[in-house]
Amino acid sequence: MLGGCFSSADTFHFLETVATTICLLPGRFGGPHIGTRPRLDSSASRHFPPERWRLLLPTTERTAGRTRSPAAPEPWRPAANTKKLRMNRHTATMETLCMTVVLSEEILMLNKSYQPQLRRTLLKYKDSRRSSGKAIAIKRAQEQCRAKTPEALQGRKHIDIQTDLYLEELSNVIVATDIECQTDAFLDRPASPLFIPAKSGEDVATQIEEGELFDFDREVQPVLEVLVGKTIEQSLLEVMEEEELACLMAQQRAFHELRNIHLAEVQHLQEKERRHSEEKERRIAQQKEVLKKERETAEKIAARAYTKQYLADLLPAAFTSLRTHGFFNDPVETDIETHFLPWLMDEVNSKLERRYAARELLESIIHEVAEKRLEQFKEPET
Amino acid sequence: MSRDTGAGPDPGRAPVAFGLRAVPRLFEELQQPGSGSRRRALASLCGLMLDPERLHQTVRGGFLEQLKVLLKDEDPSVRGETCKLLHLLSGHSVGREALLSSSLLPPLSQLLDDQSSSCRTNVHRVLNRLTLLPAGADALLSLVPKLMLKLKEEEEEEEVQVLLLSTLSCVSRLDALPALSSDGVSLVGHKLSHRSPNVRREAAAAMMALSVPEDGKRQVCEKAVLPVVVGLLQEEDVEIQANAAGVIMYTVIITAGKQQCLDLDVVPVLLRLLSNQRREEDEEAQRRRRRKALVVYTLRALTSLAEAPDGRRLLLEQLPLLERQSEATEEDQDIQRAAQTLVRAVTWTP
Numbered sequence: 001m002l003g004g005c006f007s008s009a010d011t012f013h014f015l016e017t018v019a020t021t022i023c024l025l026p027g028r029f030g031g032p033h034i035g036t037r038p039r040l041d042s043s044a045s046r047h048f049p050p051e052r053w054r055l056l057l058p059t060t061e062r063t064a065g066r067t068r069s070p071a072a073p074e075p076w077r078p079a080a081n082t083k084k085l086r087m088n089r090h091t092a093t094m095e096t097l098c099m100t101v102v103l104s105e106e107i108l109m110l111n112k113s114y115q116p117q118l119r120r121t122l123l124k125y126k127d128s129r130r131s132s133g134k135a136i137a138i139k140r141a142q143e144q145c146r147a148k149t150p151e152a153l154q155g156r157k158h159i160d161i162q163t164d165l166y167l168e169e170l171s172n173v174i175v176a177t178d179i180e181c182q183t184d185a186f187l188d189r190p191a192s193p194l195f196i197p198a199k200s201g202e203d204v205a206t207q208i209e210e211g212e213l214f215d216f217d218r219e220v221q222p223v224l225e226v227l228v229g230k231t232i233e234q235s236l237l238e239v240m241e242e243e244e245l246a247c248l249m250a251q252q253r254a255f256h257e258l259r260n261i262h263l264a265e266v267q268h269l270q271e272k273e274r275r276h277s278e279e280k281e282r283r284i285a286q287q288k289e290v291l292k293k294e295r296e297t298a299e300k301i302a303a304r305a306y307t308k309q310y311l312a313d314l315l316p317a318a319f320t321s322l323r324t325h326g327f328f329n330d331p332v333e334t335d336i337e338t339h340f341l342p343w344l345m346d347e348v349n350s351k352l353e354r355r356y357a358a359r360e361l362l363e364s365i366i367h368e369v370a371e372k373r374l375e376q377f378k379e380p381e382t
Numbered sequence: 383m384s385r386d387t388g389a390g391p392d393p394g395r396a397p398v399a400f401g402l403r404a405v406p407r408l409f410e411e412l413q414q415p416g417s418g419s420r421r422r423a424l425a426s427l428c429g430l431m432l433d434p435e436r437l438h439q440t441v442r443g444g445f446l447e448q449l450k451v452l453l454k455d456e457d458p459s460v461r462g463e464t465c466k467l468l469h470l471l472s473g474h475s476v477g478r479e480a481l482l483s484s485s486l487l488p489p490l491s492q493l494l495d496d497q498s499s500s501c502r503t504n505v506h507r508v509l510n511r512l513t514l515l516p517a518g519a520d521a522l523l524s525l526v527p528k529l530m531l532k533l534k535e536e537e538e539e540e541e542v543q544v545l546l547l548s549t550l551s552c553v554s555r556l557d558a559l560p561a562l563s564s565d566g567v568s569l570v571g572h573k574l575s576h577r578s579p580n581v582r583r584e585a586a587a588a589m590m591a592l593s594v595p596e597d598g599k600r601q602v603c604e605k606a607v608l609p610v611v612v613g614l615l616q617e618e619d620v621e622i623q624a625n626a627a628g629v630i631m632y633t634v635i636i637t638a639g640k641q642q643c644l645d646l647d648v649v650p651v652l653l654r655l656l657s658n659q660r661r662e663e664d665e666e667a668q669r670r671r672r673r674k675a676l677v678v679y680t681l682r683a684l685t686s687l688a689e690a691p692d693g694r695r696l697l698l699e700q701l702p703l704l705e706r707q708s709e710a711t712e713e714d715q716d717i718q719r720a721a722q723t724l725v726r727a728v729t730w731t732p
Contacts, residue, residue, distance in 0.1 A: 238432060241473055248514055257675040261716060263594065264631045264682045271635040
C-alpha cells in the first residue's frame with residue numbers, strides 16, 4: 001500500500017498522511033502500540049518483518065537494554081517543568097515522522113518512482129539523523145532545555161490522565177475492518193432477454209373435427225392403390241425376369257436333351273458304321289490272306305514237283321562227280337601214296353646223296369693229289 | 383407416378399437423380415475414388431438395374447467400361463457389389479451381349495482368385511449366366527483351364543461348385559476338348575460322389591457333356607467312372623438319373639464302354655427304369671417331360687448295348703416289354719422312335 005503510486009501531492013502532506021496512516025494502523029502495521037520499540041536496523045537488509053512496522057511512540061517508561069541503533073531517536077520526554085501532557089498523536093508526529101521517514105524511506109527506496117524533492121527531503125532527514133553523535137548530543141541538550149514536568153516526589157507517582165471534557169478510551173486497538181476489493185475478470189455480456197412484446201389483439205381458436213377435412217377411407221384408396229400397385233408391379237417385374245431366365249434355361253435344357261438324344265443316336269450310328277466298316281475291312285483282309293495263302297500253296301506244290309523231277313537224275317551225276325573229285329578212295333592206296341612212297345623216295349634220296357657225297361670226296365682227294373703232283377712236277381723243273 | 387421405386391433416404395445408398403439423369407450421375411459418382419461413396423452408388427445402381435429401361439440405358443450408354451476400374455478396387459465389398467451389378471446386367475440378353483463385347487471378361491476372370499468369397503460367388507454367377515448365350519460359352523472356352531483349377535479346390539462352397547459345374551457343362555457342350563485336356567474327367571468324376579444332390583446333378587451333366595467326344599468316352603472308361611455313374615442311376619432325383627443315363631448312353635457307343643457296362647450289369651437297372659416310367663403314366667406333363675429325357679437316354683443306351691452279344695441275349699428275353707414300349711399308343715414321338723430302334727437292334731441278324 002505504501003509502495004503505491006505517488007501522486008504529485010505535497011511531499012510533506014504525503015509523509016504526514018503516511019505517518020498518520022501508519023499510526024492509525026493496528027499494531028502489526030505500526031500503529032500505536034505501547035511498549036514496543038522499533039528495531040531500526042540500518043543494515044542493508046530489505047526484509048521488513050512485521051515487527052518493524054511497530055513504531056515506538058513516546059512512552060513514559062524507559063526501558064533499557066533495548067537494542068537501539070545510534071540513529072534511533074530518543075524517546076520523547078516531556079520536560080521536567082512542563083505540563084505532564086501526553087500528546088500522542090500530534091507531538092509525536094515529528095518523531096514518528098522521522099521514523100516513518102526512515103522506514104518509509106527504506107521502503108520507498110524500493111520504489112523506483114521517487115520524486116526528487118521527496119528524495120532530497122528524505123535524504124536530509126536521514127542525513128540529519130545519521131550525522132555524528134555530536135549533533136545528537138546537541139539535539140539532546142536542546143530537548144533537555146525544554147520545560148518538562150518535574151519529577152515526582154518521593155512516595156508519589158505521576159499518572160497520566162486525560163483532561164478533556166470527554167474521556168477517550170485509549171486503546172491501541174483500532175477497530176478496523178478489512179475491506180477488499182477486487183475487480184472480476186471480464187465477464188461476457190449476458191444475453192439480452194428476449195423481447196416479447198406484450199400481447200395485443202384478440203385470441204381466436206378453431207378446431208377441426210373428425211370427418212370435416214376429408215374422409216380417410218375414401219381418400220386413402222387411390223394412395224393405397226398406387227402404393228400397392230407399384231410394389232406389386234415391381235415384384236411382378238422381378239418375378240417375370242426370373243421366370244424369363246428360368247424359361248430360357250428350361251428351353252435350353254430341352255434343346256440340350258433333344259440334342260443329346262440325337263447326338264447320341266448320331267454317334268451310335270457312327271459307331272455302328274465304323275464297326276461295320278471295320279468288320280468289312282477285316283473280312284476283306286482275311287479274304288485276302290486266304291487267297292494269298294492259296295496262291296502260295298499252289299506255288300509250293302509246283303515248285304516241289306519241279307524239284308523232284310530235277311533231282312531225279314541228279315543222283316548218278318552227283319556220284320560221278322564225286323568219284324572224279326576223289327571222294328571215294330581206297331584207304332590202303334591212300335596210305336601207300338601218302339606215307340610209303342615218300343619214305344621210299346626219301347630213302348632213295350639219302351642213299352644217292354651218300355653216294356654223291358662219297359664221289360665228291362673222292363673227287364676232292366683226287367684233285368688234291370693231282371695238285372700236289374703238279375706242284376711236285378713244277379718244283380723239280382726249277 | 384414415375385417408375386422410380388421412390389425408396390426413402392437410405393444411408394447405404396447414394397441419392398438417385400430423377401429420370402434419365404439417374405444412371406449417368408451415379409456413374410459419375412463412381413469415378414470418384416472413395417470406397418464409401420462408391421459402395422453407396424453401387425447399391426443404388428443395383429436397385430436401379432431391376433428396371434429394364436435403366437438397364438438398357440446403362441448398356442447402350444457405354445458405361446460398362448468404367449466398371450473395369452471398379453473391378454480392381456482395393457475394397458472387397460466394392461468388388462463384390464460390382465460383380466452383383468454385373469450379375470443383374472447379365473440377366474438380360476442385351477446385358478449379356480454388352481458384357482461380352484466389352485473387355486470386362488479378363489478382369490472378371492482375375493477376380494476368380496479374389497480373397498472375398500462373396501466376390502467369387504458373384505463372379506461365378508455372372509459366368510454362369512453368360513453361358514446362356516452361345517457366344518458367351520464360346521468366350522468362356524479360354525477360361526476353362528482356370529475353372530478346372532478352381533474345381534480342384536475343395537474348400538469352395540456348394541453353390542459355387544454347382545455354378546462352376548454348370549458353367550463347365552455348358553461350355554463343354556460347345557467344345558469339350560479344353561476341359562478334357564485339363565483332366566476334366568477325373569475331377570468331375572470325383573464330384574459325382576459329392577454329398578449334395580445339386581453338385582451330383584451338375585457333375586453328371588458335365589460328365590455327359592465331356593463324354594461326347596471320343597476321347598472323353600475313352601477316358602471315362604479308363605478312369606473307372608462308370609461304377610459311380612451306375613450308382614447314380616439308382617438315385618431318386620430324376621435329373622440325376624437322366625444325366626447318369628446320358629453318360630452311359632454316350633459311353634456304351636464304344637466297345638470298351640459296352641464291355642464295362644455289361645460287366646457292371648447295367649441292363650437290368652435300365653430296364654427297371656423303363657418299367658418305372660411305364661407305371662407312372664398318369665403324372666403331370668412336366669414330370670413326364672423330365673422323365674422323357676431319362677426314358678430316351680435309357681432306350682438309346684440299350685440300343686447300343688444290344689450290339690454286344692451279351693447284351694443282345696439279355697434283351698432278347700425282355701423283348702415283349704420293349705415291344706410294348708414301341709406301341710403306337712405311346713404319345714411321345716421320340717420315345718416311340720427310340721423304342722422301335724431298340725427293337726430293331728435287338729432282332730437284327732446279319
